[in-house]
Amino acid sequence: MSSNAKKIIKTKKFIKYFAVAQGNAVLSFLDGLGSAAAMALETFKWILQGAVNPKNTVAQMVEVGWASFPIIMLTSFFTGMVLALQVGSATSNLFNEPVYVGTITGFSLVIELGPVLTAVVVTGRVGAAITAELGTMKVTEQLDALYTLGTNPVKYLAVPRFLACFFMLPLLTALANIIGVYGGLVVTVTSWDVTPAMYWNEVLDFMVIRTFFHGFIKSFFFALIIAIVSCHKGFTTEGGAEGVGKYTTSSVMLSMVLILISDYFLTSFLVALNIK
Amino acid sequence: MIKVRGLNKSFGKKQVLTDVNIDVYDGETLVIIGPSGTGKSILLKNIVGLIKPTAGSIIIDDTEITSAPKKDIREIQRKIGYVFQEAALFDSLTVEDNVAFGLRTLTKLGEDEIKQRVVNCLNMVGLKNVERLKPPSLSGGMKKRVGLARAIAYQPKYIFYDEPTTGLDPIMTDVISDLIINLRQYLKSTSVVVTHDMNSAYKVADRIIMLYKSKAIFTGTPQETKNTDNEIVRQFISGSSKGPIETDRTFNEMEEL
Numbered sequence: 001m002s003s004n005a006k007k008i009i010k011t012k013k014f015i016k017y018f019a020v021a022q023g024n025a026v027l028s029f030l031d032g033l034g035s036a037a038a039m040a041l042e043t044f045k046w047i048l049q050g051a052v053n054p055k056n057t058v059a060q061m062v063e064v065g066w067a068s069f070p071i072i073m074l075t076s077f078f079t080g081m082v083l084a085l086q087v088g089s090a091t092s093n094l095f096n097e098p099v100y101v102g103t104i105t106g107f108s109l110v111i112e113l114g115p116v117l118t119a120v121v122v123t124g125r126v127g128a129a130i131t132a133e134l135g136t137m138k139v140t141e142q143l144d145a146l147y148t149l150g151t152n153p154v155k156y157l158a159v160p161r162f163l164a165c166f167f168m169l170p171l172l173t174a175l176a177n178i179i180g181v182y183g184g185l186v187v188t189v190t191s192w193d194v195t196p197a198m199y200w201n202e203v204l205d206f207m208v209i210r211t212f213f214h215g216f217i218k219s220f221f222f223a224l225i226i227a228i229v230s231c232h233k234g235f236t237t238e239g240g241a242e243g244v245g246k247y248t249t250s251s252v253m254l255s256m257v258l259i260l261i262s263d264y265f266l267t268s269f270l271v272a273l274n275i276k
Numbered sequence: 277m278i279k280v281r282g283l284n285k286s287f288g289k290k291q292v293l294t295d296v297n298i299d300v301y302d303g304e305t306l307v308i309i310g311p312s313g314t315g316k317s318i319l320l321k322n323i324v325g326l327i328k329p330t331a332g333s334i335i336i337d338d339t340e341i342t343s344a345p346k347k348d349i350r351e352i353q354r355k356i357g358y359v360f361q362e363a364a365l366f367d368s369l370t371v372e373d374n375v376a377f378g379l380r381t382l383t384k385l386g387e388d389e390i391k392q393r394v395v396n397c398l399n400m401v402g403l404k405n406v407e408r409l410k411p412p413s414l415s416g417g418m419k420k421r422v423g424l425a426r427a428i429a430y431q432p433k434y435i436f437y438d439e440p441t442t443g444l445d446p447i448m449t450d451v452i453s454d455l456i457i458n459l460r461q462y463l464k465s466t467s468v469v470v471t472h473d474m475n476s477a478y479k480v481a482d483r484i485i486m487l488y489k490s491k492a493i494f495t496g497t498p499q500e501t502k503n504t505d506n507e508i509v510r511q512f513i514s515g516s517s518k519g520p521i522e523t524d525r526t527f528n529e530m531e532e533l
Contacts, residue, residue: 136367137366137367140362140364141360141361141362141364142364142365142366142367144321144326144358144360144364145358145360145364145365145366146366147325147326147353148324148326148353148356148357149353149377149378149381149382149426150350150353150354150378150381150382151377151381
């Protein structure tokens with residue numbers, strides 16, 4: 001066989017291998033998407049049927065909401081501070097005085113940074129914990145044990161976590177907005193010699209209730225993403241302790257990517273509806 | 277009675293169970309033995325509904341569970357207790373809540389009665405004053421016994437044991453074997469035990485079934501098992517590395533060196 005013919009066979013083999021690998025990756029992605037959708041639908045079904053365990057749900061709300069509050073407070077306060085510092089510095093360079101520091105800080109926080117940063121922090125803290133916990137339960141047969149004891153794992157484990165994320169993330173977002181604006185106030189007053197009254201005027205003058213709803217509505221969608229991805233990754237974990245690590249990392253990465261991508265489309269949609 | 281007919285299970289291209297036919301008679305203890313990876317645990321999980329078979333039927337007390345409606349499945353679950361290989365206790369719950377779990381979900385008992393039942397079941401498996409502990413603070417043997425207490429708490433008709441003695445010292449292994457015998461006498465339950473431990477198998481079994489290469493190749497009483505001419509069974513029960521059972525190739529090659 002000539003070297004040219006060998007080359008052609010080799011290229012054909014490579015193309016076949018590449019096509020099969022890509023095909024498998026697409027199938028695996030669609031399979032994952034399908035099973036995540038099925039789990040989400042089952043969760044909605046249980047919620048609509050009222051199959052909610054109040055004790056577990058409250059415990060999860062405390063875990064998602066109360067336990068995340070300190071880190072949300074810290075990150076949003078410093079985000080507000082750095083925003084005020086950057087805006088003041090930029091406007092001082094452009095206009096020789098810091099102007100609209102409160103307006104830009106407030107708007108940035110309420111419509112964008114508050115919801116997105118809160119969702120990202122909750123993904124890292126709560127989403128990772130949910131996947132790791134459910135994943136460990138899966139690999140140690142605790143999910144099977146639930147089934148043999150007459151309990152549906154989605155009803156018992158996913159429903160409380162889903163509700164906790166859905167109600168606590170918007171609440172944390174609202175608090176993050178307020179705390180961030182206060183962080184901006186501290187820097188504006190101390191670094192840019194703007195009075196608190198002037199700062200609050202700048203924050204509130206252009207802000208309407210729709211502005212607040214813009215970020216608030218987005219946080220509900222981010223909560224859905226965190227809850228569905230983290231629970232689904234946990235329920236499908238395999239491969240022992242190593243698998244738990246891998247699925248937890250993949251859960252956090254996927255949630256963050258989906259939050260950032262969906263943020264663009266949600267913003268476009270809300271702006272089109274004049275919720276801004 | 278449990279009837280398994282023509283059971284097949286495959287994961288992708290890997291055939292794990294091939295045309296398995298088993299009867300489990302009321303009140304007996306059936307032990308399933310066989311080398312690792314021959315589908316013993318998969319067989320148990322198929323019977324209790326944790327895994328759906330690729331083909332075949334499983335009939336528990338006249339209910340075909342592979343196609344039964346949810347209401348009937350729940351009724352069957354009430355009749356089944358499952359002791360997991362690594363106990364599978366819920367880490368976030370105390371021992372008391374673990375043992376009470378099935379009582380709360382599968383029965384209509386009041387809390388006082390449940391608490392009393394939990395204490396009785398823990399006593400039955402030789403544990404006292406552990407109700408407030410959480411599973412991570414228990415030893416391996418204690419975990420197995422709590423798992424056993426959880427499985428028997430709602431007094432199921434059938435108890436499935438998935439390698440109940442694996443990882444335990446010889447004395448604790450014998451304690452667990454005695455427990456299986458005592459529970460059968462006390463609860464009048466039917467038991468299916470998957471094990472590698474032949475001493476335990478001879479002690480608890482009424483009948484022994486051996487799975488090899490995804491098929492059921494032998495059925496007999498403990499005495500018949502000891503005296504069998506089947507070379508595969510003889511090799512397995514004697515624990516010899518030489519014989520018809522294919523062991524790891526690398527291991528054999530190393531031996532030849």
